[in-house]
Amino acid sequence: MLIQIEPQSDVPIYEQVTRQIIEGIAKGEMKPGDMLPSVRNLAADLGVNMHTVNKSYHELEAKGILTIRAKSGAIIRSAEERTLTPEQLKQIEKNLKPVVAEGMVLGATANQIEHMMKKVFADLQVLTEGM
Amino acid sequence: MLIQIEPQSDVPIYEQVTRQIIEGIAKGEMKPGDMLPSVRNLAADLGVNMHTVNKSYHELEAKGILTIRAKSGAIIRSAEERTLTPEQLKQIEKNLKPVVAEGMVLGATANQIEHMMKKVFADLQVLTEGM
DNA sequence: ATTTTTGTTATACTTAATATATAACAAAAA
DNA sequence: TTTTTGTTATATATTAAGTATAACAAAAAT
Numbered sequence: 001m002l003i004q005i006e007p008q009s010d011v012p013i014y015e016q017v018t019r020q021i022i023e024g025i026a027k028g029e030m031k032p033g034d035m036l037p038s039v040r041n042l043a044a045d046l047g048v049n050m051h052t053v054n055k056s057y058h059e060l061e062a063k064g065i066l067t068i069r070a071k072s073g074a075i076i077r078s079a080e081e082r083t084l085t086p087e088q089l090k091q092i093e094k095n096l097k098p099v100v101a102e103g104m105v106l107g108a109t110a111n112q113i114e115h116m117m118k119k120v121f122a123d124l125q126v127l128t129e130g131m
Numbered sequence: 132m133l134i135q136i137e138p139q140s141d142v143p144i145y146e147q148v149t150r151q152i153i154e155g156i157a158k159g160e161m162k163p164g165d166m167l168p169s170v171r172n173l174a175a176d177l178g179v180n181m182h183t184v185n186k187s188y189h190e191l192e193a194k195g196i197l198t199i200r201a202k203s204g205a206i207i208r209s210a211e212e213r214t215l216t217p218e219q220l221k222q223i224e225k226n227l228k229p230v231v232a233e234g235m236v237l238g239a240t241a242n243q244i245e246h247m248m249k250k251v252f253a254d255l256q257v258l259t260e261g262m
Numbered sequence: 263a264t265t266t267t268t269g270t271t272a273t274a275c276t277t278a279a280t281a282t283a284t285a286a287c288a289a290a291a292a
Numbered sequence: 293t294t295t296t297t298g299t300t301a302t303a304t305a306t307t308a309a310g311t312a313t314a315a316c317a318a319a320a321a322t
Contacts (some may be wrong), residue, residue: 025236072269073269074269079238083238092249101150101157104257106196107214120227124232144281170298171296179282182281203289203297
């Protein structure tokens with residue numbers, strides 16, 4: 001799985017790492033049970049500090065996506081281990097809201113945003129039959 | 132229009148102001164042509180510094196949502212004045228992607244995310260007939 | 263059993279972002 | 293003419309982000 005960092009971005013490095021790992025899992029490039037590279041190895045690959053990657057892994061653990069086994073490594077949790085809580089659903093909705101609102105105010109129609117959603121799903125290789 | 136600041140939030144105050152103004156416009160609580168309160172007045176209302184509100188207004192101007200007339204005030208641009216550029220569409224898609232990906236990885240189905248989208252639209256009073 | 267690798271913890275430092283405080287300026291509006 | 297407005301400038305404090313380095317103890321590999 002390829003992770004690319006944009007040093008100039010307004011998105012913090014640890015957040016870029018977090019997002020790209022999530023995308024990698026969504027795309028099936030990484031599967032539940034898979035081990036992530038060690039924080040030292042990934043940091044060396046990306047040319048960033050160990051603690052930056054470590055922060056990302058812990059963010060992913062807080063989101064319930066990883067399990068970090070102390071002094072051993074980080075494993076991607078399976079969908080069975082993950083319980084989509086009502087709180088998480090609310091959080092997703094909370095994240096969705098400002099993006100959609102900005103799109104609407106900028107002049108995008110509901111259908112255009114709908115279309116963008118499907119493009120994102122397609123990029124993540126998610127089946128959208130019958131939607 | 133009511134704006135409420137959460138001082139404890141991880142979202143910066145100026146960003147909270149920006150988002151809530153965008154939501155207000157999306158909901159129709161503020162219409163194109165309307166003048167926003169002066170940076171000093173809004174800052175006093177919210178109990179924050181003048182420059183914090185000023186930063187938010189300039190962020191909104193950079194997004195193409197406001198026009199700031201020097202030493203006069205800020206006006207909400209009309210949809211006609213706003214041209215939804217391909218760059219803006221790409222930006223919206225770019226904003227949408229991590230939110231959707233996280234939802235998927237957490238175990239939400241495409242239909243669940245679809246449903247959340249409609250809830251957000253409903254909250255913003257957007258017509259979604261025939262979608 | 264020993265060596266290597268691992269996440270963890272701690273300390274120190276730098277830079278940038280966020281937010282406030284205060285003041286002055288010049289143009290617009292009242 | 294006075295008040296209000298965004299603008300600009302300076303200064304300060306706090307927090308976030310990122311790096312650097314080191315040491316520790318447990319896990320894994322040899």
